[in-house]
Structures are given as structure tokens and as C-alpha cells.
Amino acid sequence: MAKQRSNQSSRILWAAFAALLLQNLVIPVVSFASFEEQKNYYTPDPHTGSPPTGSSTPPYHATPTHGSKPPANCGNPPKGGQHHDPTPASPSGGYYPHPPSTPTPTPSTPSTPTIVTPPTTPIIDPGTPSTPATPTPLPPFTCNYWRTHPGLIWGLFGWWGTVGGAFGVASAPGLGTNMNLLQALSNQHTDGLGQLYREGTASLLNSMVSKRFSYSTTQVKNNFATALSSDEAAASQAQLFKLANEGQLKPRA
Incomplete structure (x- = not known):
């Protein structure tokens, strides 16, 4: 037991x-x-500087366990008073490299495109076609032409030229000698004397502006004065003056 x-x-x-x-x-x-x-x-x-270049295992301070002696520089900053932010450690014990700084892209303002205007076809204004000038007629002129161009008459005799003064007669039966040459050209009498005043005045003017007229100025005056003797003589001479004014008689040599 x-x-x-x-x-x-x-x-x-x-x-x-x-x-x-x-x-x-x-x-x-x-x-x-x-x-x-x-x-x-x-x-x-945090007070430890960057790991030295070329070292694969950076220095570190492990948290002391029970009974372990703390690091010699615990709580004291490194010389120079500089503080560096430690690079975060990788799980394998190394340091991650700092990523390179990427510059922020600045958007560029697109330039305004230059718009080229295509050349336009010039518009050619043909303008108003000019009316060809009416050729100046050559004498002899009819009594109607002289009547409608009083300026030509005034250029030869003036405004106050009379039948008596132009033909050199003191008296004339029928219409008289005091009317001016424009009135003589414009009279509407159908008798021989009325015709003689119209055609005789036109013949006198034609003889003064054209050397080729059928009658000379002197011949016109003399034939006019002779035709005043009767209405029949006035009508016969008026018909000859009319043919000469229309250019139907042979021109004077």
C-alpha cells in the first residue's frame, strides 16, 4: 500500500x-x-531618414517586445532638425518607390479657322446702250424744219428780223411786211401769197447757209419781190421755191 x-x-x-x-x-x-x-x-x-541607396533591406525600428532594449535614438530627431515622411513599406519589407509626378495637361484653345471666301464673278453692268446721235441733216431744209428750229433763224437775223427787212421790200399785199420770219414760216394761209411767204422765207434761209442751194440769196429776194404782183404769180413762184427747199431742183453750180 x-x-x-x-x-x-x-x-x-x-x-x-x-x-x-x-x-x-x-x-x-x-x-x-x-x-x-x-x-x-x-x-x-517618422524621424528616420530615407533608406540609403543600394540597400535592399531598409533600416527599421521594430516595436520592442517585453524585456527588449529600446533603440538608442528613440524619441530623438536626426541631426539637422529635418523631418522626412517615410515611404510606406511594402508587405515584403521593402519600400514602394515614389510615383513620378505627372504634369497636369493644359487644354489648348483651338484657333479660329480662317474662312476663305471664294472669289465671286464680277458683275459687269453693260449699262444703258447709248443712243446714236442723230446725224445733223444737211441743207436744204423745208419750211417745217426751219419753223421747228427757231434758234437757227435768230442766229441769222435775230429775233426782230422782219419779212420787209429780210427781203428788202417796203410793202407787200396780203400779210404785210412787219411780221417776223418765224411768223411767215408758220402762217396757215392757203392762197398763193400765204404759200409764197412760207416757201420764200425757207428758200432765203437755205441760200444763206448753203452755197449749193438752187438759188442765190439775191435771186431769192428778186423772185420774191416779183411774185408779189398777183396771187397767181405768188403761187407759181412758191411751187418753185418748194421744190428747191426739198432738194428736187438742180443745185447751183
Whole structure:
């Protein structure tokens, strides 16, 4: 019986010893695992400068575990008083490179296109066709032409030229000698004297403007004065003057 108790007490002691040993072994393993986890996922010290060029593993400060000694410069800024923002660490333990700065594109204002107007066909105004000038007729002229161009008469005798003064007669039967030459050309008498005044005045004017007229100025005056003797003589001479005024008699040489 005593032997059984002794064996039971030995087993209890060995179990307690094993449990104590196992506890001492588990604590370092857990501490080591926690340290490794903090090593891979560390928090960079904001006061630590940029990692040196060419180094694959940047320096870091791991969070100290229980019983570990803190870093020598913990809480003290680096020399020079400069603070650098640490580059965030990648999950593998390295640093991400700073992305290159991309310039902001500035939109350019499109230039206003130049509109070229096509040349237009010039409009040529032909204008109003000019009326060809009426050729000036050549004498001899009829009594109607002289009557409708009183300016020509005034140019030769003036406004106050009379039948008596133009033909050189002091008296004349019928119409008299005081009427002017325009009135003599415009009279409407159908008798021989009326005809003689119209055609005789036109013949006198034609003889003064044309050297080729059938009668000279002197011949016109003399024939006019002779024809005043009777109405029949006046009518006969008036017919000859009419033919000469129309250019139907042979021109004077």
C-alpha cells in the first residue's frame, strides 16, 4: 500500500515537472513568433531618414517586445532638425518607390479657322446702250424744219428780223411786211401769197447757209419781190421755191 502511494506521488511530481517545463518552452516560442511578426510588419520611425541607396533591406525600428532594449535614438530627431515622411513599406519589407509626378495637361484653345471666301464673278453692268446721235441733216431744209428750229433763224437775223427787212421790200399785199420770219414760216394761209411767204422765207434761209442751194440769196429776194404782183404769180413762184427747199431742183453750180 505504501509502495503504491509512493509510485502515485512520483507520477504527480513528474507530471508537474513536465507541465512546468512545457510552460517554459511555450513562452519563448510565442515570444519569438511575436517578434518575427513584428519584424515583418513593422511601423517605420517618422524621424528616420530615407533608406540609403543600394540597400535592399531598409533600416527599421521594430516595436520592442517585453524585456527588449529600446533603440538608442528613440524619441530623438536626426541631426539637422529635418523631418522626412517615410515611404510606406511594402508587405515584403521593402519600400514602394515614389510615383513620378505627372504634369497636369493644359487644354489648348483651338484657333479660329480662317474662312476663305471664294472669289465671286464680277458683275459687269453693260449699262444703258447709248443712243446714236442723230446725224445733223444737211441743207436744204423745208419750211417745217426751219419753223421747228427757231434758234437757227435768230442766229441769222435775230429775233426782230422782219419779212420787209429780210427781203428788202417796203410793202407787200396780203400779210404785210412787219411780221417776223418765224411768223411767215408758220402762217396757215392757203392762197398763193400765204404759200409764197412760207416757201420764200425757207428758200432765203437755205441760200444763206448753203452755197449749193438752187438759188442765190439775191435771186431769192428778186423772185420774191416779183411774185408779189398777183396771187397767181405768188403761187407759181412758191411751187418753185418748194421744190428747191426739198432738194428736187438742180443745185447751183
